[in-house]
Amino acid sequence: MPHGSLIPIPRLTGAGVYSIRLEVGQCLGYPIGDLATGFFSTSRFLVEELPMPTTTQISYSSGGGFLPTEPSALVVPDPEVYHPIWHHCTVPNVDNPKDSGSIDETKCSFVKIEDNTDIMVSWDGNLGVESCSDCCGRWFITFNGEECSDPAPIDGIVHLLNTFPVSIHHSSTLTGLCRGTQSGSFVKGRNYSVVLNVENCGNKNLNAFTGLEGVTVMFIEEWPQPRSPPPSYYWPNWNQCVENNLNSQTSGSTSAIQSCIINKQKSDTWLQVSWNGNIGLMNCSTCCMRWYLTIDGNECAYPLSIDAAIYQNLSNTLHSKQWRPGTISGLCGGPLPMSTFSTGDHVVKLYVDHCEGSNESYKVITGYQSVSRFILEEVEVPDSSCSMA
Incomplete structure (x- = not known):
């Protein structure tokens, strides 16, 4: 049950040992500066072998999103065995300068498979502000156009206050579990579109930029409620x-x-x-x-x-x-x-x-x-x- 990742999930079809490493290099069109990795803190890889979902709702294309499976064609998992149900959308080089509204390239659609599950969403990509000295942007996730309200929004703030205009971009993760929006709890068999949005924070100026050069990732998973006492087999x-x-x-x-x-x-x-x-x-x-x-x-x-x-x-x-x-x-x-x-x-x-x-x-x-x-x-x-x- 992963949440938060720097890179898309690759299709590694064969069993065996794989070596994973972090590398750093120059962004296209920009000079390279003095770089540091792992400063004053612990660096870690978290690698998990994740079974393919029980449906075909997964996209490895560069176009963003995918065509969801029709509800009538879904295969319902055995309720007495835990089956991961997840969805994954990636888009390279979003490079979106929008200051308000939805970042349409990040759209990722899914059909809810089970009752009594929360939806875990994790978006990874680059968030930034351009040429500003006092600006604030809020990025947030919506489900069919509405923010999560049960229990709370999934969002993040980039706020810059400097003595002269600068441009700052950060690799960022927005993640959270959601049961529903103002329209109600998520419904089994219904199609939902998950999208990243941006807006101004209060009365601050904003010159936002989303997805500078790198790949953006939207990962969605249904998390069942814990069971007590726990079953003999694995259950989240x-x-x-x-x-x-x-x-x-x-x-x-x-x-x-x-x-x-x-x-x-x-x-x-x-x-x-x-x-x-x-x-x-x-x-x-x-x-x-x-x-x-x-x-x-x-x-x-x-x-x-x-x-x-x-x-x-x-x-x-x-x-x-x-x-x-x-x-x-x-x-x-x-x-x-x-x-x-x-x-x-x-x-x-x-x-x-x-x-x-x-x-x-x-x-x-x-x-x-x-x-x-x-x-x-x-x-x-x-x-x-x-x-x-």
């Missing part, structure tokens, strides 16, 4: 916690910014924890701050911490505010090396503090004018781990 166990307009301003915290609880049902499973929301620095020229997750009061020790950092180094005369969507996500086996979490309730919390090696904390903002959410999952123990070679 998860929880989502949302908070709108968190707007937490702090210079490092001894108290949690946001928290969420999951009830772990089995002793031999791991926890996949993910936080998605808006993060940014305020009024600093050279600074570094780190957001991190704890489980039952401790950072993950098996395998490593789950965190993200923002570092900026500007001229002493500049004080820039740059707020953007952020995702902090990872698998955790237990509180100690080679350990696992016990069954029962586990509390996951978000904190922020200065980066390692820095003795000074700077003011940050978390959850600016958008929804902040935890998605927690209980997952089966991986058969193997990645080797960072």
Whole structure:
């Protein structure tokens, strides 16, 4: 049950060992600068072998979207066995300068297969603002033209405040679970079109740009409700916690910014924890701050911490505010090396503090004018781990 990915899901047809690596290079038409990867935080790959869905609702074309299967032709899975039901649309080089309305190239349609499921949506791509000194854009997901209202919108903010006009583009992920819109809960057998949209934040100026050069990905999956007690076979166990307009301003915290609880049902499973929301620095020229997750009061020790950092180094005369969507996500086996979490309730919390090696904390903002959410999952123990070679 993945959520959030940097690249489209490739069709690897043969069984065997595959090597996956992250590379960086120059964007077409732009000079290459001084680059850094994995600054002051943990870098991780999360790779999952995902069975093909029980229907043919998947698109690997470059045109965006696909022709959905007719409801009368759908194959209904056995309700006593978990079958992943997912949909996937990719588009390269969207390069859309629209400041308001739907980004039509991102449209991805699906037919809901089962009752009593939530719809998990994850959009990955590039969000940015062009040639502005004080501007704010809000990107959000709609279902047949309506935002999610049960429990909350799926959105992200890019807000830039600088002493002179600049252009900023960030690789971003918008993700969340949704049960329905103002029109009601999602209905089995009905066709839904999922689209990324953009609008101005309040009275700020906006010169938005979506999908600069890279590939945009829309991933959609039906998540069934957890069962208690759990069945003998694998069945998803998860929880989502949302908070709108968190707007937490702090210079490092001894108290949690946001928290969420999951009830772990089995002793031999791991926890996949993910936080998605808006993060940014305020009024600093050279600074570094780190957001991190704890489980039952401790950072993950098996395998490593789950965190993200923002570092900026500007001229002493500049004080820039740059707020953007952020995702902090990872698998955790237990509180100690080679350990696992016990069954029962586990509390996951978000904190922020200065980066390692820095003795000074700077003011940050978390959850600016958008929804902040935890998605927690209980997952089966991986058969193997990645080797960072």
